[in-house]
Amino acid sequence: IRQLLPRKATEPPVVFHWLPFIGSAVSYGNDPMNFFFECQKKYGNVFTFILFGRRVTVALGPKGNNFILGGKSVVFNAEDAYTHLTTPVFGKEVVYDVPNEVFMEQKKFVKVGLSTDNLKAYVGMIEEEVEGFLNHDPSFKVYQANDINEWGTFDVVKVMQEITILTASRTLQGKEVRGGLDKTFADLYNDLDNGFTPLNFLFPNLPLPSYRRRDIAHAKMSEFYVNIIKARRNGNNDHEHDMIAALMQQKYRSGRLLNDREIAHMMIALLMAGQHTSSATGSWTLLHLAANPAVAEALYQEQVTSFKGPDGKLRPLTYEELRSLPILDSVIRETLRMHPPIHSIMRYVRDDVAVPQSLAAPSENGTYIVPKGNYVLACPLVSQLDPSTWKDANEWDPSRWNDSEGVAAQAYKMYVDENGEKIDYGFGAVSKGTESPYQPFGAGKHRCIGEQFAYLQLGTLISTVIRELELRIDQVPEHNYHTMIVMPKTPRTISYRRRKFD
Numbered sequence: 001i002r003q004l005l006p007r008k009a010t011e012p013p014v015v016f017h018w019l020p021f022i023g024s025a026v027s028y029g030n031d032p033m034n035f036f037f038e039c040q041k042k043y044g045n046v047f048t049f050i051l052f053g054r055r056v057t058v059a060l061g062p063k064g065n066n067f068i069l070g071g072k073s074v075v076f077n078a079e080d081a082y083t084h085l086t087t088p089v090f091g092k093e094v095v096y097d098v099p100n101e102v103f104m105e106q107k108k109f110v111k112v113g114l115s116t117d118n119l120k121a122y123v124g125m126i127e128e129e130v131e132g133f134l135n136h137d138p139s140f141k142v143y144q145a146n147d148i149n150e151w152g153t154f155d156v157v158k159v160m161q162e163i164t165i166l167t168a169s170r171t172l173q174g175k176e177v178r179g180g181l182d183k184t185f186a187d188l189y190n191d192l193d194n195g196f197t198p199l200n201f202l203f204p205n206l207p208l209p210s211y212r213r214r215d216i217a218h219a220k221m222s223e224f225y226v227n228i229i230k231a232r233r234n235g236n237n238d239h240e241h242d243m244i245a246a247l248m249q250q251k252y253r254s255g256r257l258l259n260d261r262e263i264a265h266m267m268i269a270l271l272m273a274g275q276h277t278s279s280a281t282g283s284w285t286l287l288h289l290a291a292n293p294a295v296a297e298a299l300y301q302e303q304v305t306s307f308k309g310p311d312g313k314l315r316p317l318t319y320e321e322l323r324s325l326p327i328l329d330s331v332i333r334e335t336l337r338m339h340p341p342i343h344s345i346m347r348y349v350r351d352d353v354a355v356p357q358s359l360a361a362p363s364e365n366g367t368y369i370v371p372k373g374n375y376v377l378a379c380p381l382v383s384q385l386d387p388s389t390w391k392d393a394n395e396w397d398p399s400r401w402n403d404s405e406g407v408a409a410q411a412y413k414m415y416v417d418e419n420g421e422k423i424d425y426g427f428g429a430v431s432k433g434t435e436s437p438y439q440p441f442g443a444g445k446h447r448c449i450g451e452q453f454a455y456l457q458l459g460t461l462i463s464t465v466i467r468e469l470e471l472r473i474d475q476v477p478e479h480n481y482h483t484m485i486v487m488p489k490t491p492r493t494i495s496y497r498r499r500k501f502d
């Protein structure tokens with residue numbers, strides 16, 4: 001009803017729309033970037049659009065990101081915005097089903113499972129999984145061919161999704177999950193995933209079979225993890241020091257240990273948080289490398305220079321070395337600049353909030369007020385593609401990250417600045433980076449906790465693939481915005497041939 005009432009003069013401008021309840025849902029849903037850029041031209045950096053009865057106030061540009069991502073959780077609240085989507089999938093008592101302070105403690109626990117020692121151990125495991133996959137998956141049957149010059153093809157998203165789940169389960173998720181990655185697990189995962197869509201976000205309770213299947217899958221998945229934890233508590237020591245092991249030792253400030261359900265649900269949350277984000281980024285990276293053979297060749301030569309052993313073969317990667325490969329680093333950074341998997345970051349507005357005048361204002365001495373009950377939306381991608389910040393903003397050009405005085409390097413420094421404003425989850429302060437024009441992992445309190453793991457997983461995966469294969473594609477596909485995570489549209493078939501026999 002509120003959206004039918006006239007807008008107060010202090011409220012940000014409302015995007016013109018014909019249909020009252022639906023509002024701008026179609027333009028936003030089909031192409032949010034075009035929608036935001038068009039609205040920015042008409043209304044400036046702050047405006048409100050209607051999305052199935054919700055009023056969503058968008059704040060664009062680095063100052064807009066700072067306004068939303070740097071906001072206090074008592075005012076701009078994440079759990080109110082996301083819980084109806086995430087709790088049926090992740091489960092109760094974790095993430096957005098608990099007050100923010102509790103979730104912040106849980107983030108700290110996850111950080112323990114992502115310690116440098118664990119990350120070091122993961123590199124070899126990921127390399128092994130990727131090589132195993134290339135040698136056995138039917139898409140890579142050219143591996144069995146006698147002629148090294150034979151070309152094959154693969155659907156990059158399908159392959160990246162499989163490799164991501166294999167590598168994440170081998171490392172973070174642990175031995176039992178990797179061992180249980182059979183059809184039953186894949187079906188449960190798919191049912192959960194089909195319950196984690198924009199439709200579920202917009203309409204939490206539809207009487208559709210996919211909603212029911214999501215609930216059944218959640219119950220079974222939760223049981224699957226609880227059984228693993230129980231077996232470990234009963235003395236099963238046949239596992240490495242993975243995330244479950246780390247979480248089983250963690251205590252809240254109150255002194256209480258995490259219980260089995262909480263651990264199970266955190267594991268499901270991590271599975272879902274890392275799967276599409278990493279597989280989408282891996283897919284976009286390989287697509288760009290396939291479309292830019294010169295960059296792929298430079299990346300390959302970086303591997304040769306850094307890892308060629310006395311026997312002429314490329315030796316295994318190590319964690320330390322992986323962190324000091326500038327071409328690999330710039331290829332991932334540039335891909336995340338153009339294709340951050342999450343395009344819209346939402347919060348629910350718990351109390352009226354004044355928009356800083358430097359960001360947008362109705363008049364010289366007026367201030368816009370975002371009213372309680374609205375949602376706010378940050379879109380770092382708008383700043384990451386802003387032509388007034390980035391030269392040739394729509395060109396995928398990893399070399400822009402090489403110039404230590406350039407815009408990209410400065411943006412990155414702001415994002416990770418040691419002296420910038422910090423936030424402390426209890427494991428040491430990290431930069432909030434809320435006003436950087438580069439924020440693929442979000443910023444502020446809710447900043448991604450999987451950033452280092454994702455870099456390691458992607459770095460190892462891309463290095464292993466580029467050591468093995470030459471890639472080609474005529475054109476990088478357009479974005480598909482109809483899924484939660486931005487994916488390349490079909491067809492996304494890459495041609496490849498092997499570099500070497502062994």
Ligand code: HEM
Pocket residue numbers: 078172270273274275277278281340341342345346440441442443445446447448449450451453454
């Ligand atoms: C939060 C991006 C991989 C776990 C976020 C946010 C972004 C993001 C943009 C902020 C969301 C918000 O503010 O509402 C990415 C990208 C990834 C990636 C680009 C890979 C390329 C991962 C992985 C994990 C993970 C591998 C787990 C191991 C999380 C968690 C949060 C988060 C726990 C915290 C949410 C919060 O505090 O509200 N991620 N992510 N992410 N991510 Fe990631």
